Amino acid sequence: MAKSISLTRYLVEQQRVDGLIPSQLRLLLEVVARACKSISHSVNKGALGEVLGSAGSENVQGEIQKKLDIIANEVLIEANEWGGHLAAMASEEMDGIYQVPNRYPRGEYLLLFDPLDGSSNIDVNVSIGTIFSVLLKPEGPQLAEQDFLQAGSQQVAAGYCVYGPQTTLVLTVGHGVAMFTLDREQGSFVLTQEDVRIPEDTQEFAINMSNMRHWDAPTTRYIQECLQGRDGPRGKDFNMRWIASMVADVHRILTRGGVFLYPWDKREPNQAGKLRLMYEANPMAWLVEQAGGGATNGHRRILDIAPAQLHQRVSVVLGSKNEVERVTQYYAQATPA
Numbered sequence: 487m488a489k490s491i492s493l494t495r496y497l498v499e500q501q502r503v504d505g506l507i508p509s510q511l512r513l514l515l516e517v518v519a520r521a522c523k524s525i526s527h528s529v530n531k532g533a534l535g536e537v538l539g540s541a542g543s544e545n546v547q548g549e550i551q552k553k554l555d556i557i558a559n560e561v562l563i564e565a566n567e568w569g570g571h572l573a574a575m576a577s578e579e580m581d582g583i584y585q586v587p588n589r590y591p592r593g594e595y596l597l598l599f600d601p602l603d604g605s606s607n608i609d610v611n612v613s614i615g616t617i618f619s620v621l622l623k624p625e626g627p628q629l630a631e632q633d634f635l636q637a638g639s640q641q642v643a644a645g646y647c648v649y650g651p652q653t654t655l656v657l658t659v660g661h662g663v664a665m666f667t668l669d670r671e672q673g674s675f676v677l678t679q680e681d682v683r684i685p686e687d688t689q690e691f692a693i694n695m696s697n698m699r700h701w702d703a704p705t706t707r708y709i710q711e712c713l714q715g716r717d718g719p720r721g722k723d724f725n726m727r728w729i730a731s732m733v734a735d736v737h738r739i740l741t742r743g744g745v746f747l748y749p750w751d752k753r754e755p756n757q758a759g760k761l762r763l764m765y766e767a768n769p770m771a772w773l774v775e776q777a778g779g780g781a782t783n784g785h786r787r788i789l790d791i792a793p794a795q796l797h798q799r800v801s802v803v804l805g806s807k808n809e810v811e812r813v814t815q816y817y818a819q820a821t822p823a
């Protein structure tokens with residue numbers, strides 16, 4: 487049995503041996519991991535912990551906040567504000583940015599997160615997760631929301647923690663993707679997979695089929711061809727999954743391949759899509775690309791999109807490279823030159 491490598495040892499070796507991450511970034515990632523452990527503990531209480539149900543408030547997207555959304559947000563804020571590694575934070579659950587209070591030292595990093603993605607699954611005991619993204623604070627005297635508006639290609643770290651049958655932290659600092667499973671007996675995350683690779687082809691797609699009548703032509707064409715199976719133009723049968731928790735769907739794709747689509751649809755024609763660019767699509771797109779997959783908004787790499795607003799939404803097609811390229815080609819063919 488190979489000696490188990492803890493997240494701490496992995497990060498120290500990435501810092502010391504390979505010089506891949508500065509010490510302040512290592513500290514940041516360890517603090518985020520500890521916060522995820524605490525969130526996992528609250529999630530696992532379920533009905534025993536009086537953490538289920540609605541908080542009776544709405545987030546900036548007008549979505550009803552669950553009690554655990556608020557708890558997870560507070561855990562991440564409280565864990566990260568005092569360490570001196572961050573200048574500010576941004577969250578799906580907060581309208582504006584959260585600057586580290588003056589009573590604490592400020593660092594050079596910006597942390598963005600969806601504290602508990604997939605909230606609609608909380609009360610029915612289906613996997614949910616925390617998604618996070620790390621940027622460098624630009625030089626400048628005053629800190630402002632504008633400092634967060636950087637393309638996903640500027641991220642220095644990204645990851646998520648999925649709270650499912652296992653609690654697993656998935657992380658990239660730009661040199662591949664590693665997975666760490668929480669050993670509850672030791673209370674620490676243990677390296678369980680390195681150099682994660684997504685198969686370039688797949689026979690499994692993930693999309694909310696109930697929205698089919700609202701999709702545009704390229705997405706409709708792609709899904710209909712998959713549904714036609716081996717007798718259709720794809721010449722093979724496809725399986726479908728939709729957990730309605732991006733973290734869980736992306737974790738499956740990182741683990742066995744697949745393609746995930748949340749495209750623009752006619753229900754909100756003025757919105758680019760449902761998912762949020764800065765703290766959902768960007769971190770997931772980087773993880774998927776680092777594992778050899780693709781991630782576009784149907785037209786261009788998600789990581790190349792220049793954000794205009796902190797809570798900006800985006801269409802998402804990500805996963806097995808050849809499938810993402812096919813969907814993106816269908817959009818190119820449908821878009822007038």
Ligand code: P6P
Pocket residue numbers: 603604605606694730731732733748760761
């Ligand atoms: P729908 C969860 O609310 C989320 O933001 C993602 O995690 C998930 O992929 C998507 O929305 C599910 O959306 O419309 O299928 O409920």
